[in-house]
Amino acid sequence: MRTVIVTGASAGIGLESALQLGADGHHLVLVGRDEVRLADAAVAVRAAGASRVETYRADFASLDSVRGLARDLLEHLERIDVLVNNAGTVFKSRQLTDDGLESTFQVNHLAGYLLTEQLLPRLMCSAPSRVVITSSVGHYNGTLDLGDVGFSHGYSIMRAYSRSKLANALYARSLAAELAGTGVTVNAVHPGSVATDIWSGAPWFARPFLAVAKRRMLSPAEGGRTLTHLAVSPDVEGVTGQYFDRFTPRAPSSLAQDDDLARRLREESARLVGLPRTAG
Numbered sequence: 001m002r003t004v005i006v007t008g009a010s011a012g013i014g015l016e017s018a019l020q021l022g023a024d025g026h027h028l029v030l031v032g033r034d035e036v037r038l039a040d041a042a043v044a045v046r047a048a049g050a051s052r053v054e055t056y057r058a059d060f061a062s063l064d065s066v067r068g069l070a071r072d073l074l075e076h077l078e079r080i081d082v083l084v085n086n087a088g089t090v091f092k093s094r095q096l097t098d099d100g101l102e103s104t105f106q107v108n109h110l111a112g113y114l115l116t117e118q119l120l121p122r123l124m125c126s127a128p129s130r131v132v133i134t135s136s137v138g139h140y141n142g143t144l145d146l147g148d149v150g151f152s153h154g155y156s157i158m159r160a161y162s163r164s165k166l167a168n169a170l171y172a173r174s175l176a177a178e179l180a181g182t183g184v185t186v187n188a189v190h191p192g193s194v195a196t197d198i199w200s201g202a203p204w205f206a207r208p209f210l211a212v213a214k215r216r217m218l219s220p221a222e223g224g225r226t227l228t229h230l231a232v233s234p235d236v237e238g239v240t241g242q243y244f245d246r247f248t249p250r251a252p253s254s255l256a257q258d259d260d261l262a263r264r265l266r267e268e269s270a271r272l273v274g275l276p277r278t279a280g
Contacts, residue, residue, distance in 0.1 A: 001025055002027065002082055002232060003028055003029065003079055003080055003081045003126075004029065004081060004082040004083075004084065004202060004231055004232070005029040005080060006018050006031065006084040006227075007031040007032075007058075007060070007085055008031070008032065008079065008087035008134075009028075009030035009038070009041055010033075011032075011037060011094065011134050012040045013086065013223040014032075014086040015224070016221045016222070016225075017084065017224035017228045018041065018224075019199065019221075020062055020221075020224060020225065021185075022045040022046070022048035022049055023048045023050075023098060024048030024049070024052070024232065025051050026051065026232070027050065027052040027054075028045050028052070028053050028054070029053075029055075029077065030045065030054070030055045030056070030089070031040060031054065031056050031057075031215045032055070032057065033060070034057075034261055036234075037275075038055040039125055040137065040177050041055070042054075042055050043071065049099065049103060053263055057200035059141075060087050060106070060107045060112070061097045061098070061103055061111075061172075062097065063099050063110070063114060064120055066114050066115050066272075067114070067118070068119040070119060071117055072209075077122065078124070079126040080119060080129060081129050082130045082231045082232065083129075084134075084227055085112035085124060085131065085134065086132075086134040087107065087108075087112065088108045088134060089104065089108065089165075090104055091103050091104055091157065091160070093155070093157075094155040095273075096150075101272060102150025102151060102155075102160065103152035103184065104163075105160065105163065105164050107151055107164075108161070108164035109167040109269070110272055111271045112133065112168075113167075113171055114269075116131060119170050120179075120184075124179075124192065125181070127183025127184050128183040128185075128238075129183065130186075130230070131172075131184065131185070131187075132187060132189060132230045133169075133186070133187070133188045133226055134168070134191060135172070135190055135243065136161070136190050137160045138161055138189045139162060139165035139166040139169045139190075139252065140162075141162040141251075142164075142166030142167075142253070142256075143159070143162075143166070143255070144163060144166055144170075144261060144266050146264055146265065149163070157271065166253065166256060167254045169243055169256040171269070173243075173257070174265075176241030177259070179240070180241075183187070184253070185238065186241070187229065187236070187239065187240060187241055187244060188244070189244040190224040190225045190243070190254070191218075191224070191225075191227060192218045214238055221274045229247055230244065243256065264268045
């Protein structure tokens with residue numbers, strides 16, 4: 001039995017993966033921002049067979065909320081075997097969080113980065129342990145201007161999303177290299193094109209296309225299996241620093257393989273979230 005934290009666990013592929021992991025009898029720690037949906041998810045995961053289920057409310061659009069989440073998890077969990085960083089969103093127009101940061105980049109990258117960095121000591125003490133980061137094939141179109149990560153100029157929904165997913169892939173690769181030999185593995189994954197509600201905020205002119213595209217997309221359960229595979233499958237025991245396209249390792253974009261860019265991203269991420277450290 002493993003203790004598995006899943007963020008973005010109240011819907012979509014996060015919930016489906018939690019149900020699958022619950023059916024295998026694992027201890028599930030569900031993180032989401034809606035208490036009612038979290039409670040409903042907990043009932044379903046318990047019914048699936050989880051040995052234990054806990055819920056924690058956190059809003060990734062608030063760094064204070066993420067810090068509080070990390071404190072609560074460290075206080076209540078003696079070990080963390082798997083951290084699945086899956087929470088994500090998109091915004092059709094540029095928005096700032098209360099932290100003054102562009103919302104897509106904060107929710108999709110910075111919040112997960114902050115949570116992971118704060119949980120690293122517990123993950124290392126729990127080794128062999130795993131970190132799984134939900135990225136996307138969209139990262140291949142991503143760019144990264146570290147002087148303007150939040151697109152104060154030239155924002156679009158897809159440019160912001162692709163940038164955040166590139167950051168996911170860069171961080172996974174960099175963190176895996178840092179943790180080599182510790183027993184903590186870190187991998188990024190594209191779960192496939194999945195019919196979830198993440199694109200419900202897309203602009204009106206894109207919605208007819210998305211409605212047609214969804215007919216060819218994977219179900220959330222199919223997408224969730226990719227997270228489940230990386231979280232607990234013995235087939236990927238010891239595998240680290242990879243970008244998976246569903247169940248298969250694949251070379252990420254050239255930018256995602258730029259180790260100097262990854263180092264500078266981590267330095268900027270630490271500065272933006274107020275961590276007293278930078279990547280080594």
